[in-house]
Amino acid sequence: xxxxxxxxxxxxxxxxxxxxxxxxxxxxxxxxxxLGGKKVDISRWIxxxxxxxxxxxxxxxxxxxxxxxxxxxxxIGLLYQACTMTMVALGLNLIYGFNxxxxxGQWGFYGIGAYAAADVTFRWTNGDSRGLTVLGIGVxxxxxxxxxxxxxxxxxxxxxxxxxxxxxxxGTGLAAVxxxxxxxLLAPMIDPLLxxxxxxxxxxxxxxxxxxxxxxxxxxxIFAAIISFLFGLPVLxxxxxxxxxxxxxxxxxxxxxxxxxxxxxxxxxxxxxRGMIGIPKLTTWFWAFLFMMLVIVIxxxxxxxxxxxSIISVREDETAARSMGxxxxxxxxxxxxxxxxxxxxxxxxxxxxIGFLSPGAFDFLIGFNPLIIIVFxxxxxxxxxxxxxxxxIFFLEGxxxxxxxxxxxxxxxxxxxxxxxxxxxxxxxxxxxxxxxxEWGYLKLPRIPLRKSAAEGEKA
Amino acid sequence: MxxxxxxxxxxxxxxxKSFLAWIGKAFLILLAIYVTYILISNLIQNPGxxxxxxxxxxxxxxVYALIALGxxxxxxxxxxxxxxxxxxxxxxxxxxxFAIDRFQLQLWPSSVFPDVDPNLSIxxxxxxxxxxxxxxxxxxxxxxxxxxxxxxxxAPRIAALITAIGVSFFLEYxxxxxxxxxxxxxxxxxxxxxxxxxxxxxIHLLEAGESLPEGSITVSNxxxxxxxxxxxxxxxxxxxxxxxxxxxAMRASSFDKPTARLMGIEVDRxxxxxxxxxxxxxxxxxxxxxxxxxxxxxxMGVYPGLKAFVAAVxxxxxxxxxxxxxxxxxxxxxxxxxxxxxxxxxxxxxxSILIIVLLVRPTGIFGEPEREKA
Numbered sequence: 001x002x003x004x005x006x007x008x009x010x011x012x013x014x015x016x017x018x019x020x021x022x023x024x025x026x027x028x029x030x031x032x033x034x035l036g037g038k039k040v041d042i043s044r045w046i047x048x049x050x051x052x053x054x055x056x057x058x059x060x061x062x063x064x065x066x067x068x069x070x071x072x073x074x075x076i077g078l079l080y081q082a083c084t085m086t087m088v089a090l091g092l093n094l095i096y097g098f099n100x101x102x103x104x105g106q107w108g109f110y111g112i113g114a115y116a117a118a119d120v121t122f123r124w125t126n127g128d129s130r131g132l133t134v135l136g137i138g139v140x141x142x143x144x145x146x147x148x149x150x151x152x153x154x155x156x157x158x159x160x161x162x163x164x165x166x167x168x169x170x171g172t173g174l175a176a177v178x179x180x181x182x183x184x185l186l187a188p189m190i191d192p193l194l195x196x197x198x199x200x201x202x203x204x205x206x207x208x209x210x211x212x213x214x215x216x217x218x219x220x221x222i223f224a225a226i227i228s229f230l231f232g233l234p235v236l237x238x239x240x241x242x243x244x245x246x247x248x249x250x251x252x253x254x255x256x257x258x259x260x261x262x263x264x265x266x267x268x269x270x271x272x273x274r275g276m277i278g279i280p281k282l283t284t285w286f287w288a289f290l291f292m293m294l295v296i297v298i299x300x301x302x303x304x305x306x307x308x309x310s311i312i313s314v315r316e317d318e319t320a321a322r323s324m325g326x327x328x329x330x331x332x333x334x335x336x337x338x339x340x341x342x343x344x345x346x347x348x349x350x351x352x353x354i355g356f357l358s359p360g361a362f363d364f365l366i367g368f369n370p371l372i373i374i375v376f377x378x379x380x381x382x383x384x385x386x387x388x389x390x391x392x393i394f395f396l397e398g399x400x401x402x403x404x405x406x407x408x409x410x411x412x413x414x415x416x417x418x419x420x421x422x423x424x425x426x427x428x429x430x431x432x433x434x435x436x437x438x439e440w441g442y443l444k445l446p447r448i449p450l451r452k453s454a455a456e457g458e459k460a
Numbered sequence: 461m462x463x464x465x466x467x468x469x470x471x472x473x474x475x476x477k478s479f480l481a482w483i484g485k486a487f488l489i490l491l492a493i494y495v496t497y498i499l500i501s502n503l504i505q506n507p508g509x510x511x512x513x514x515x516x517x518x519x520x521x522x523v524y525a526l527i528a529l530g531x532x533x534x535x536x537x538x539x540x541x542x543x544x545x546x547x548x549x550x551x552x553x554x555x556x557x558f559a560i561d562r563f564q565l566q567l568w569p570s571s572v573f574p575d576v577d578p579n580l581s582i583x584x585x586x587x588x589x590x591x592x593x594x595x596x597x598x599x600x601x602x603x604x605x606x607x608x609x610x611x612x613x614x615a616p617r618i619a620a621l622i623t624a625i626g627v628s629f630f631l632e633y634x635x636x637x638x639x640x641x642x643x644x645x646x647x648x649x650x651x652x653x654x655x656x657x658x659x660x661x662x663i664h665l666l667e668a669g670e671s672l673p674e675g676s677i678t679v680s681n682x683x684x685x686x687x688x689x690x691x692x693x694x695x696x697x698x699x700x701x702x703x704x705x706x707x708x709a710m711r712a713s714s715f716d717k718p719t720a721r722l723m724g725i726e727v728d729r730x731x732x733x734x735x736x737x738x739x740x741x742x743x744x745x746x747x748x749x750x751x752x753x754x755x756x757x758x759x760m761g762v763y764p765g766l767k768a769f770v771a772a773v774x775x776x777x778x779x780x781x782x783x784x785x786x787x788x789x790x791x792x793x794x795x796x797x798x799x800x801x802x803x804x805x806x807x808x809x810x811x812s813i814l815i816i817v818l819l820v821r822p823t824g825i826f827g828e829p830e831r832e833k834a
Binding site (some may be wrong): 102155156157158159160161162163164165166167169234235237238239241242244245246248249250252253256257259260263264365368371372375379413414416417419420421423424427428431432 | 469471472473474476480481482483484485486487488539541608611612615616618619621622623625626627629630632633634636637762766769770773802804805807808810811812814815818819822
């Protein structure tokens with residue numbers, strides 16, 4: 001065995017061990033200790049410290065010390081990719097693994113997030129603040145409008161889905177129109193500070209750019225969530241397989257629009273099928289880690305709340321859940337929207353890591369990857385999803401590329417021949433995924449034992 | 461004394477006749493009016509182009525119908541979206557390509573019996589080529605079913621679905637390798653010459669190099685071949701499903717598998733048979749598709765496969781006439797969108813139609829209402 005293969009194998013194992021260690025420390029319960037005469041529970045502080053240390057270790061490994069760098073740029077890229085994949089896959093696991101709605105639309109929301117966030121920073125660095133103002137005002141206004149309409153409609157029963165969809169659509173459309181005008185009015189006040197492409201102004205760099213980047217990613221995530229709300233409202237009522245095929249259609253529609261961003265959609269800077277270039281590469285380990293942890297913490301806390309219990313109960317048995325007074329349609333929508341929000345955030349981080357977006361990266365064939373990852377890791381297991389995402393990236397992009405690259409330069413294409421075989425073998429040997437529904441450390445949920453028939457789903 | 465608390469407002473029940481319930485319907489009606497307006501205004505503007513679009517849509521729709529039949533039958537029996545079906549379609553096209561390009565199989569009657577009529581030779585040769593593709597695809601599909609799907613019959617449904625995706629990926633990426641089919645677009649040599657007729661004050665044969673008169677409609681022998689082959693397949697399938705023993709077994713297995721098994725039906729054999737017959741039609745569809753649009757590549761089966769599945773869902777999954785009607789609708793929608801709205805948006809329109817139809821009729825056009833599961 002070649003040393004580089006061994007090295008990448010070791011790296012993969014170290015990364016997975018790192019993750020398990022991280023979540024172990026974050027979930028550590030030390031109990032109360034006496035501190036200056038008072039009993040203090042320091043578990044929380046230790047957990048937080050663990051997360052910070054988890055960030056710091058990798059940051060140190062990335063830093064150059066006199067020409068020596070533990071992780072090279074290739075590994076760092078893999079880490080960023082793994083972080084975004086984790087966010088996307090966790091979102092899908094919330095939709096499919098925990099709520100039981102078979103969705104193939106995750107990749108579309110990922111793409112929407114990536115393009116929206118990239119557009120904001122791209123325009124900002126080129127002396128145009130309209131991207132930020134329009135998107136920001138738009139998502140805030142649309143969010144407010146949706147919440148208001150939701151309040152108004154909340155007391156109605158047996159409202160036809162199409163009617164409420166039409167009302168939401170009209171409301172959001174109006175909000176979008178207002179946002180475009182307001183954003184265009186507001187932008188000229190900021191524009192002079194941005195300067196031009198050749199001579200950037202004071203706000204186009206440094207801390208201001210970082211703020212814009214974070215705002216852009218967050219707005220892009222909310223944008224994806226709003227789109228998922230409008231799309232999910234009618235489509236979630238279709239039922240399992242039909243929902244799956246409709247979401248697959250959504251991914252294809254998003255892909256088609258991406259290829260035609262400069263012809264059908266009015267975004268010449270995205271350059272359609274040629275791909276969007278010149279996105280500032282702003283993703284650092286700090287932001288990637290922060291957003292990933294944010295997603296993990298939010299999702300874990302949602303699952304431990306009453307909303308999480310109703311999400312899981314809808315998966316187990318819709319009729320029983322409805323008879324317990326759970327709003328089944330609302331719960332499905334909630335998990336779908338939050339899952340898409342995660343995908344949108346992941347997209348924003350990815351766009352600023354790679355610096356180049358082409359529609360080919362958001363093709364629906366690649367869109368099966370998150371689904372395969374969550375099935376690999378185990379449906380309804382956060383630990384499994386996170387491990388599988390990191391393992392997936394490090395195995396497929398890391399080891400297999402290195403191993404096959406040594407055989408011959410064309411061989412890396414073989415990895416896509418090998419991975420379906422691995423997938424088939426895994427499905428034949430262990431259909432419930434590598435980790436089943438085991439959770440670890442911080443991610444442990446108060447377990448609700450699954451009913452056998454529900455856990456296995458409808459049998460063919 | 462305790463303060464009287466205000467009770468929560470009782471929920472308002474929206475009656476189906478109220479204004480709120482009509483908003484959604486009004487939305488759909490507006491959409492329908494808009495589509496009708498586009499179609500009618502274009503029909504008045506240029507009737508020739510409109511009819512040409514309908515003919516193009518028919519050609520597309522009949523090929524989709526052939527693929528959709530396999531989807532609808534397999535889904536009807538095993539409740540599995542057989543993602544590999546589109547790749548079986550692709551393999552069918554490639555088998556015929558190799559047969560024609562490397563072995564000149566379409567000319568075998570005239571090379572074996574030199575004094576046979578050349579027209580008859582081409583007909584027999586083409587049919588032989590199609591039969592060969594069908595045979596290879598049947599073997600492939602049955603192998604896939606035996607190796608990948610059968611061990612998972614009792615596993616969760618998602619495992620089978622992921623396996624189907626895995627098989628599909630394997631076929632695609634294996635085909636993309638340079639020594640297999642490669643990623644290039646390959647020009648496909650048709651087994652027979654294209655003959656085109658045009659309608660303009662009567663039917664005329666279009667000579668080579670002759671320019672078309674303004675506003676005329678053309679029909680080629682390819683279209684006639686596709687339509688005849690598809691109709692023959694449909695009639696055969698209706699006969700098979702309604703009249704023969706294996707057809708009754710298929711319907712029984714799709715209705716209730718455990719009971720069918722109790723009645724002495726070998727369900728596994730029925731399922732294999734279903735996969736085989738679906739693959740045979742997909743292979744036929746693949747050859748016809750390649751003849752109609754003579755440029756093939758490894759990923760050619762992805763979108764037709766998806767659209768055929770959408771067509772099957774549109775018509776009501778599990779229903780054979782439904783798959784046919786759904787495929788025709790998809791074909792028309794695609795050619796009309798490509799012509800009057802914008803070419804890249806045709807996939808988007810296809811899926812939008814699916815979503816709208818499912819919202820109005822959740823089981824598709826010909827679908828039977830879902831049975832209550834015990």
